[in-house]
Amino acid sequence: MNRRNFIKITAGVTAAAMTGCTTIPTRTENKRVVVIGGGAGGATAAKYIRKTDQSIEVTLIEQNKHYYTCFLSNEVLGGWRNFDSIKFSYDGLKKYGVKVVHNRATGIDPVNKLVTTQSGTFHYDRLIVSPGIDFKWETIEGYNESVAxxxxxxxxxxxxxxxxxxxxxxxxxxxxxxxxxxxxxxxxxxxxxxxxxxxxxxxxxxxxxxxxxxxxxxxxxxxxxxxxxxxxxxxxxxxxxxxxxxxxxxxxxxxxxxxxxxxxxxxxxxxxxxxxxxxxxIPQQKAGKIAFLGDLVDETGWCPINQKTFESERHKDIHIIGDAAIASPMARAANAANSQAKVCALVIVKALRGEEMVPPFFINACYSILGKEYGISVAAVYHLEDDKIKWIRGAGGISPMDGSPELRKREVLYAHSWFKNLTYDIFG
Ligand SMILES: Cc1cc2nc3c(=O)[nH]c(=O)nc-3n(C[C@H](O)[C@H](O)[C@H](O)COP(=O)(O)OP(=O)(O)OC[C@H]3O[C@@H](n4cnc5c(N)ncnc54)[C@H](O)[C@@H]3O)c2cc1C
Missing domain, CATH: 3.50.50.60 (FAD/NAD(P)-binding domain)
Incomplete structure (x- = not known):
């Protein structure tokens, strides 16, 4: 698949998500969605629910005042990129009417549909959990949170x-x-x-x-x-x-x-x-701690989900997206989390309205910058087959082994442009 077709499909995913904007029935009024984790997955989901239906109250619970991206953080390590350029605030989300609460979620009560934080509780009709990763400290003797x-x-x-x-x-x-x-x-x-x-x-x-x-x-x-x-x-x-x-x-x-x-x-x-x-x-990894506290993980240490709805297989009306979810064959990547978040946002809006979900597409792209003028990438497009996420053969692609120096240089520009677009889509 060439880059133009890839962009068309990408735009299609967003367009599908936005079809929810055309009618705003009152049925969803007073419905509350709580999102735990304001990273690539959670911030996108909170924003897109509000973009799609402003009658739904969305509260985003995020423990930090600012988000620093892991994606392109390697450039900071090389001294190629300023540390501030990977720092994002939550002000952009407030303009969509997302209520941002800076606090740590400490528990989930799936029966009474409550999230507890260090300073209060929040009731939800639907909960999205996107806490990213935690580390299996016990797998390396002598290494733990304080040594880190x-x-x-x-x-x-x-x-x-x-x-x-x-x-x-x-x-x-x-x-x-x-x-x-x-x-x-x-x-x-x-x-x-x-x-x-x-x-x-x-x-x-x-x-x-x-x-x-x-x-x-x-x-x-x-x-x-x-x-x-x-x-x-x-x-x-x-x-x-x-x-x-x-x-x-x-x-x-x-x-x-x-x-x-x-x-x-x-x-x-x-x-x-x-x-x-x-x-x-870099230690072995598992789903973020709140997923364990909320009883959302299985024996793998990650969260099993219905891949059509992202709803937990363990608890109703709780959806898990991003790195914490078992969404294979999708990678644990920011672009994947962002794509899952948009689909999950629409799943929830449609469910709260009692409407049928449209068949979704998902995308992912990962750039690696190996020298100041040397980039490579891998991109993939996915859809649902028998309610499972499946890679679409022939869509996406990987940088060719015989790529010219000009192509490698262009991939660095694409990576920087991808970063700008993705972070705007998440936080802007
Ligand atoms: C070096 C490196 C390079 C990478 N490069 C790329 C790349 O090129 N392309 C790409 O697509 N991906 C890349 N990634 C992966 C990408 O960063 C992750 O896949 C992505 O951030 C996952 O999104 P998420 O929403 O699941 O988690 P995160 O983005 O980590 O967000 C989780 C959020 O939840 C918050 N949180 C957690 N627990 C709680 C709690 N209890 N209460 C309140 N808040 C909580 C955290 O503070 C955090 O803000 C890279 C990662 C690394 C480490």
Missing amino acids: EKIPHAWNSGFQTALLRKQLEAMKDGGRVIITVPRRPFRCHPGPYGRASVIADYLKQHKPKSKVLILEASEKFAQQKLFIQAWKKLYGYGTDNSIIEWLPFSEGGEVIRVDAKKRTVYTEPFEDQHVGDVLNV
């Missing part, structure tokens, strides 16, 4: 991203950065390799004797051929002078222990140890 304040994961953005950047800046020339990649599934599968690339670029420019070591808990990774091709071109990968080294599980890549004082990680299966000057330890 010194050894960042930077897999949630904000403080963590700023901390990792500061450590990279403070590192001496000749230092070693270690990035540890957990078992799948985790948020944004290409993310660690995009991160290794921008850090390698920063080291090449400013600390040329330094190296990046990636320790991988699996045998292969997303878009591996494209990444390796870029690393060979840009960072000497495969030569004695390579800035990047990558070790898969079979070569001792899975981290099981961290010694923060010694700045050392210990790996399986050979009980190797690696000392780094900057450690970026």
